[in-house]
Amino acid sequence: MRVATLAIVGVGLIGGSIALAARRRGIAQRIVGVDRNPQAIEQACDNGSLDSGSADLPAAVADGDLVVFCTPVDCIAAQVVETSGHCKPGSLLTDVGSTKARLIDHIEAHVAPEVAFVGSHPLAGSEKQGALHADADLFAGRVVVVTPTPRTRPDALDRTLDFWRALGATARQLSPAQHDEALALTSHLPHLLAATLAGVLPAQWQELTASGFRDTTRLAAGSPALWSGILRMNSGPIVAALDRFDERLRDFRSALARDDIAAIRALLEQGKEMKDRLR
Amino acid sequence: MRVATLAIVGVGLIGGSIALAARRRGIAQRIVGVDRNPQAIEQACDNGSLDSGSADLPAAVADGDLVVFCTPVDCIAAQVVETSGHCKPGSLLTDVGSTKARLIDHIEAHVAPEVAFVGSHPLAGSEKQGALHADADLFAGRVVVVTPTPRTRPDALDRTLDFWRALGATARQLSPAQHDEALALTSHLPHLLAATLAGVLPAQWQELTASGFRDTTRLAAGSPALWSGILRMNSGPIVAALDRFDERLRDFRSALARDDIAAIRALLEQGKEMKDRLR
Numbered sequence: 001m002r003v004a005t006l007a008i009v010g011v012g013l014i015g016g017s018i019a020l021a022a023r024r025r026g027i028a029q030r031i032v033g034v035d036r037n038p039q040a041i042e043q044a045c046d047n048g049s050l051d052s053g054s055a056d057l058p059a060a061v062a063d064g065d066l067v068v069f070c071t072p073v074d075c076i077a078a079q080v081v082e083t084s085g086h087c088k089p090g091s092l093l094t095d096v097g098s099t100k101a102r103l104i105d106h107i108e109a110h111v112a113p114e115v116a117f118v119g120s121h122p123l124a125g126s127e128k129q130g131a132l133h134a135d136a137d138l139f140a141g142r143v144v145v146v147t148p149t150p151r152t153r154p155d156a157l158d159r160t161l162d163f164w165r166a167l168g169a170t171a172r173q174l175s176p177a178q179h180d181e182a183l184a185l186t187s188h189l190p191h192l193l194a195a196t197l198a199g200v201l202p203a204q205w206q207e208l209t210a211s212g213f214r215d216t217t218r219l220a221a222g223s224p225a226l227w228s229g230i231l232r233m234n235s236g237p238i239v240a241a242l243d244r245f246d247e248r249l250r251d252f253r254s255a256l257a258r259d260d261i262a263a264i265r266a267l268l269e270q271g272k273e274m275k276d277r278l279r
Numbered sequence: 280m281r282v283a284t285l286a287i288v289g290v291g292l293i294g295g296s297i298a299l300a301a302r303r304r305g306i307a308q309r310i311v312g313v314d315r316n317p318q319a320i321e322q323a324c325d326n327g328s329l330d331s332g333s334a335d336l337p338a339a340v341a342d343g344d345l346v347v348f349c350t351p352v353d354c355i356a357a358q359v360v361e362t363s364g365h366c367k368p369g370s371l372l373t374d375v376g377s378t379k380a381r382l383i384d385h386i387e388a389h390v391a392p393e394v395a396f397v398g399s400h401p402l403a404g405s406e407k408q409g410a411l412h413a414d415a416d417l418f419a420g421r422v423v424v425v426t427p428t429p430r431t432r433p434d435a436l437d438r439t440l441d442f443w444r445a446l447g448a449t450a451r452q453l454s455p456a457q458h459d460e461a462l463a464l465t466s467h468l469p470h471l472l473a474a475t476l477a478g479v480l481p482a483q484w485q486e487l488t489a490s491g492f493r494d495t496t497r498l499a500a501g502s503p504a505l506w507s508g509i510l511r512m513n514s515g516p517i518v519a520a521l522d523r524f525d526e527r528l529r530d531f532r533s534a535l536a537r538d539d540i541a542a543i544r545a546l547l548e549q550g551k552e553m554k555d556r557l558r
Contacts, residue, residue, distance in 0.1 A: 123489040143486055172486070185480065186488045190495040193472055195550030196527045198557075200520075201464065206557060207422055207451070209465045210402040213557075216469040218494045220554040224547035231543055235535040241479075242532055246525075248475045253521055256514040264510055268503035271474030275499035278477075278485060278492075 001159075001166035003028040007064030009057065009079065011035040011044045013126060014096050015070030016134030019049035021167045024136045034060040035131075043131040058086040066092050066163065073097040074229035077106040084112035093117045094160050098183065099234040100147045100176035108151055116156035119147040119176060121183070122169060129223070140168035145183075147176045184237035189245060191227055192238065194219035280438075280445035282307040286343030288336065288358065290314040290323045292405060293375050294349030295413030298328035300446045303415045313339040314410075322410040337365040345371050345442065352376035353508035356385040363391035372396045373439050377462065378513040379426045379455035387430050395435035398426040398455060400462070401448060408502070419447035424462075426455045463516035468524060470506055471517065473498035 006028035008015045015033070022028045033053035035041050041053035054060055061067050061083045069076050076097045084093065093115055097103055100119045107117050124142040126133060144164040148157045161171040174182070198220035201209070231238060248267070255263035285307035287294045294312070301307045312332035314320050320332030333339060340346050340362045348355050355376045363372065372394055376382055379398045390396050403421040405412060423443040427436045440450040453461070477499035480488070510517060527546070534542035 123487065125489070142489070145487065182484045182487045186484055186492050190476060190491050192531055193476065193528075194495055194554075195547050196524060196531055197469060197472065198550040198554040199546060200523050200527050201553050201557075203553075203556070205461045205465055206553075208402065208424070208461045209557060210404070210421070212469050212498050213465050215494045215497045216473055217550070217554050217557075219491050220547075220550040221558075222547075222551070224544050224551055227547055228540055228544040231535060231547075232538060232540055235538060239532060239535055242528070242535075244479050245475060246528070248479050249472075249521070249525070252471055252475055253518060256510060256518055256521075259511060259514060261507055261511055265503050265507040267478060268474050268499075268501075268506055268510075271477040271496070271499040272501070272503055274480050274482075274485075275473075275477040275496050277482070278480075278488060278496075279500075 001027055001162040003066045003163075005030045005032060005063045005065050007061050007067040008033045008050075009061065009067060009069045009083075010071035011040040011050070011053065011131045012070060013129050013131070013133050014122065014124075014138075015068070016040070016044050016049065016131030017136065017138035018068055018070065018096075018167065019044055020047065020134045020136040021139060023049045025166060025168070027163070027166050028066075030063075032060050032063060040131045044134065047134065049134065057083055061087050064088065064091055066094070066159075069093070069095040069097075072226055072229050073099055073103065073233050077103045080107050080117060081110040084115050084117070087112065087115045089114035091115050092156055092159050094120045094163070096120060096122055098187065098230045100179045102233055104147065104149060104176045108149060116153050118152055118156050118160040120160060120164065121145045121147070121179060122164070123187075124169075137168065139164065142169050144169040144171050145174050145179050146171055147174055147179050149176060180234050180237045181240070184234055185241040185244070188231055188234055188238045189241045191219045191222065192231065192242070193245075280306055280441040282345045282442075284309045284311060284342045284344050286340050286346040287312045287329075288340065288346060288348045288362075289350035290319040290329070290332065290410045291349060292408050292410070292412050293401065293403075293417075294347070295319070295323050295328065295410030296415065296417035297347055297349065297446065298323055299326065299413045299415040300418060302328045304445060304447070306442070306445050307345075309342075311339050311342060319410045323413065326413065328413065336362055340366050343367065343370055345373070345438075348372065348374035348376075351505055351508050352378055352382065352512050356382045359386050359396060360389040363394050363396070366391065366394045368393035370394050371435055371438050373399045373442070375399055375401055377466065377509045379458045381512055383426065383428060383455045387428065395432050397431055397435050397439040399439060399443065400424045400426070400458060401443070402466075403448075416447065418443065421448050423448040423450050424453050424458050425450055426453055426458050428455060459513050459516045460519070463513055464520040464523070467510055467513055467517045468520045470498045470501065471510065471521070472524075
């Protein structure tokens with residue numbers, strides 16, 4: 001996998017890490033960045049990952065053979081559509097958004113026909129934000145879900161898969177809807193539960209929390225601006241995941257209320273069995 | 280705080296750590312252990328924390344000036360009552376059980392009148408089990424809740440508070456009911472949510488989990504035998520905590536279903552605000 005010019009739109013933690021990983025692994029001849037925040041560009045130029053950067057989106061994408069959109073998920077679709085007319089014919093566009101179906105539906109309906117778009121979602125991240133925390137190994141050994149549709153051109157899909165593999169990731173293919181259904185349960189629902197649990201803690205009980213509460217609510221520290229966008233973009237599958245969760249939660253409540261030790265233990269055993277498989 | 284003979288009933292992670300911490304801090308002249316498992320006794324004698332140990336509960340507690348019950352929470356009340364007749368008159372008994380009200384009600388109704396019992400709950404632990412993982416600093420800087428009742432003798436309460444402080448902990452007093460209400464939300468509910476979330480993960484989506492799912496479900500790895508006992512012993516307050524959680528979860532579901540971005544964001548902000556205060 002070699003790219004002449006790699007353009008990164010949004011040089012935060014993920015965009016900055018893609019630039020750094022591409023640099024270290026020698027994937028691109030030239031790497032350019034776009035960000036409204038001049039400090040982000042400066043940091044990524046300083047650590048050697050960007051050759052140049054600016055706030056001028058149309059100009060930057062015009063050079064890109066591969067353009068990766070790393071902006072908040074509720075901005076990506078409009079940005080891809082708006083900038084696709086400025087891109088080189090034949091260029092490949094992808095993104096790193098945490099939700100896929102709505103975004104890709106919009107893009108496929110409106111994107112310039114001279115470019116190819118293929119959705120991606122790297123299952124990697126950190127509570128840390130910003131290009132300053134960019135990590136060249138952020139994707140190493142992590143899964144990146146690539147989400148082709150019936151309209152995706154096979155060569156564009158292959159190049160997208162190759163790109164993520166070149167960054168050290170394990171690439172997997174799912175349809176946008178399958179992706180959203182799975183991630184609603186594996187990522188968005190945990191976030192929602194963490195925020196809900198943290199939100200019901202009365203201030204006077206803070207001192208009575210230990211590592212269990214802290215770990216279970218870790219995700220609640222995430223950015224509300226970012227996560228309200230993610231949750232909203234995938235609300236249908238999240239509500240379905242929530243209902244599936246709620247059904248089991250009711251089983252738990254009912255087992256407790258009727259003091260059914262066998263049922264309580266069975267529910268704990270089922271959770272442990274799956275948890276132990278994840279290690 | 281000095282104890283002539285400290286007796287530890289149940290030499291697992293907590294019991295073994297109390298013995299080791301007491302040894303290192305020179306709190307007891309003599310430390311004896313009781314465990315059905317000869318290996319646990321051997322490990323705790325090997326690391327120098329116990330002077331002697333056996334499986335003979337009545338004999339071991341007979342010498343104790345302070346007896347700490349570190350057995351599973353659903354065994355403690357019966358053990359305290361059964362062995363209190365074998366204890367020295369004037370000896371102090373305490374425990375480390377994660378739930379308090381039911382246990383203490385039973386103990387106060389049936390314990391031998393010559394001894395004093397005061398309930399305790401150190402908010403410290405680990406996924407690691409057994410005396411082999413004993414840690415002399417397990418209680419350092421951690422909160423231990425001590426739960427007096429109107430029947431608790433002031434001198435017994437003071438000695439119990441002094442004991443935990445001597446092990447490096449911050450001792451706090453709550454009534455058994457206040458303790459159970461708070462811990463239902465700060466400890467038992469997170470466990471139940473972690474087990475529920477892990478339990479609804481379909482096997483084919485395992486690969487699509489990342490650190491967020493792993494942290495949110497960390498507690499699901501705990502022992503179902505131990506935790507079914509804990510949850511059952513505090514089922515009333517846990518159901519109440521669950522209902523409080525569920526009310527907010529419904530608000531979240533409703534905000535998602537009607538695409539109310541302001542409400543979604545407000546719920547996330549409230550969770551983050553509390554989470555940030557816990558750091």
